[in-house]
Amino acid sequence: MSYFFQIVVSGIVVGSIYALAALGLVLVYKSSRVANFAHGQIIAAGAFITFFLTVRLGVPIFFSFLASMLITFFLAMSVERIFLRRLIGEPIISVIMVTIGLASIFDGLIYLTPFGSENFSFPTFLPTESIVVGGVSISWTQLVGVIITFVLIGCFSWFFKKSTVGISMRAVSDDQFGAMSVGISVPRVFALAWATAGLSAAAAGCIIGNITGLNFETLHAFGIVVFPVVILGGLDSILGAVVAGIIMGLIQQFASGYLDGNFGLNGTGDVMPYIILLIILLFKPHGLFGIHEIERV
Amino acid sequence: MSQNRWLATGNFFTSYKQEQRTFFTHLDRTIFTCFLVLLFGWPLVFEISNKYMLVLDNILIAIVAVMGLNLLLGFAGLISIGHAAFVGIGAYTVASVCQVIGENHVIVTHFWPVLIVCAGIMGAIFGAFVGLPALRLKHLYLAIATLSFQMIFEWFIQFMSFFNQGQTIYVGRAHWFTGQVGRSEHYLFWYYIILIIVVVLGFGVRNLLKTKYGRCLVAVRDNDRAADAMGMNPGLTKVYAFALAGFFAGVAGALHAYLYRGVGFDSFTLHHSVAYLAMAIVGGLGTLNGIFWGPVAIKYLDLQVEQFSELAGHYLTYAPNVATALKPLSFGLVIVLFLMYEPRGIANWWRIVKSYTKLWPFRY
Known part of the structure; x- marks a missing residue:
């Protein structure tokens, strides 16, 4: 039974990271209807910036965490300003391909640095022994990561529900012309949405980096795995992203915990999200919390 | 009105027959013929090293694959981020035949045109199957559905021991009427074969777009509801566009398998x-x-x-x-x-x- 609870705990840990990573994708999609395929690369960039600041420049990890969030904030904002702003109103395939192209560019830039091909790990700043409760163990890094994730998600939800900027962002996602007519600058909201997405990506990157170690391949793979998450939750729902992230984390951990090695299967944890994605797309394309707006033939 | 058959400054068609011609002016036909002669004659005149011959072969294979993708994306307006998986299905059709009957069996080495067509059909079947979500999904959702097909394909190939866990499966050397195609002329031989296939399929696409089925694709791309109102079947058209794309990709995959004399998983990833x-x-x-x-x-x-x-x-x-x-x-x-x-x-x-x-x- 403790095996079961162990899987539940690790599923929640993985799931909360998915939730944070998916949050950025949902923010961008919600306001500007752009599916950002370069999100994984921004996550990786955030993680590497934190690592560089902490290890090479000796900045305390808390400050480098904040600094990397600030840097990716402006990085994502400039990406929107330089590349995506010109493509407003273009066909969807152009927009998708531009973000794929951007992912490729970021790949190239990160491969040019030593971070692209080596493994790193953050210096440990928390106690290394795990907490064991009733046979279920969780490491301090995981615990703190999950707590930070939920605090951040809480902050973002507050920001969207209560603050003026957040309300204007929701207005833009609801109706662009309506938002314009009450004096909201739509391009500025797009830029802000990208910027907050960059910020959350950096946070996700740091937490993943602390839990699993820094490896570019694993970090940018998150940019693809979040798609099943956001589709499950509904592409434009923040609550959906959080719930679906945790569901997906649990499904993945249960699949690799119970299916692998049992029926001659292995690696099911990697493929399960996509199978679920296909099933959802076939039966409930708008996800759990998404708005019904899919056209049908 | 007498027309200049060499140069036309505008569109002067007076019958449907004229519009259906493959080449509108003599100039078009001449340029095309010269281009073909150049492509066929080039390797005979110049000595091209195997390295560059391989690049040329690769370009031609990519042309076959992109033909399918352009039909799907450009003409039918359906986004697919899983095209390499279709190419992979073509290649793994050849590979699985090799696994079952041996890489140097006479079917693999002598009847390769049949296998290439089979790979195309296999690709078409999978294409139609993957196209089924297109009945309900559009744009981004469709892109993500095809993306998930790509990921499932990658996982499946790496998981199945029948496919050697994604490691290289060897394919035997092809035979021509003159006997086995040797190491030195391998790339040259496939250059000509693929070039012929490209020309045939190119004409096929060109003519397809002038038929009812081709025009259906374009109509569904522009507005599927209007196409529906005009008596076309948008759902069927979409599935059929995916099947066509799968066919082209399957042929490209089989050619890839024969050209490299082996099929490995890493030529059919998301990157491709x-x-x-x-x-x-x-x-x-x-x-x-x-x-x-x-x-x-x-x-x-x-x-x-x-x-x-x-x-x-x-x-x-x-x-x-x-x-x-x-x-x-x-x-x-x-x-x-x-x-x-x-x-x-x-x-x-x-x-x-x-x-x-x-x-x-x-x-x-």
Whole structure:
């Protein structure tokens, strides 16, 4: 039974990271209807910036965490300003391909640095022994990561529900012309949405980096795995992203915990999200919390 | 009205028969024939090293694959981020035949045209199957559905021991009427075979677009509800577009298997799907000559970047492998710049040149 609870705990840990990573994708999609395929690369960039600041420049990890969030904030904002702003109103395939192209560019830039091909790990700043409760163990890094994730998600939800900027962002996602007519600058909201997405990506990157170690391949793979998450939750729902992230984390951990090695299967944890994605797309394309707006033939 | 059959400054069709012609003017036909003669004669006149012959073969295979993708994306307007998986299905059809009956069985070595067609049909079947979500999904959702097909394909190949866990499965050397195709003329032989296939399929696509089925694709792309109202069946058309794309991809995959004499999982990854998309976009979506320009441009860029990174490797010593860095960088830049400044692709340059020379020296 403790095996079961162990899987539940690790599923929640993985799931909360998915939730944070998916949050950025949902923010961008919600306001500007752009599916950002370069999100994984921004996550990786955030993680590497934190690592560089902490290890090479000796900045305390808390400050480098904040600094990397600030840097990716402006990085994502400039990406929107330089590349995506010109493509407003273009066909969807152009927009998708531009973000794929951007992912490729970021790949190239990160491969040019030593971070692209080596493994790193953050210096440990928390106690290394795990907490064991009733046979279920969780490491301090995981615990703190999950707590930070939920605090951040809480902050973002507050920001969207209560603050003026957040309300204007929701207005833009609801109706662009309506938002314009009450004096909201739509391009500025797009830029802000990208910027907050960059910020959350950096946070996700740091937490993943602390839990699993820094490896570019694993970090940018998150940019693809979040798609099943956001589709499950509904592409434009923040609550959906959080719930679906945790569901997906649990499904993945249960699949690799119970299916692998049992029926001659292995690696099911990697493929399960996509199978679920296909099933959802076939039966409930708008996800759990998404708005019904899919056209049908 | 007597017409100049060499040059036409406008559209002077008086019957449907005239509009159905493959070549509108004698000039078109002459240019096309010269181009074909050049492509066929080139390797006979010049001595091309195997390295560059392989690049040419690769370009031609990519053209076959992009033909399918351009039909799907450019003409039918359906986004697929899983095209490399279809190519992989073609290749793994050949590979699984090799696994069952042995890589040097007479079916593999002598009846390779049959196998190539079979691979195409296999690709079409899978294409139609993957196209089923297209009945309900559009745009981004469809893109993500095909993406998940790509990921499931990758996992499946790596998981099945029948497919050697994604490691190379060998395919025997093909035979021609004169006997086995030897090591020295292998690439040359496949250059001609693939060139013939490209020409045949190219004419096929050109003619398809003039038939009811081709026009259906375009109508569904432009507005599927209007197409429905006009008595077409949009759902069937979409599935059939996916099947067509799968067919072309399957043929390309089988050719890839024979050219490399082996099938490995790492030629059919997500990265390759993106590369096919880039080729289709750089060439020009929804155009016929874009099918040929795109792969040429992207593969040429790859070649140049490889040479450049050898040079740059001397200076950038701290970066572990400059080619792995510069390839995605240049590739991404090309995609982004084309989409921002020339979204209609290289085919548009061709169109501009053509319309300029048509009216020269007059202009409006």
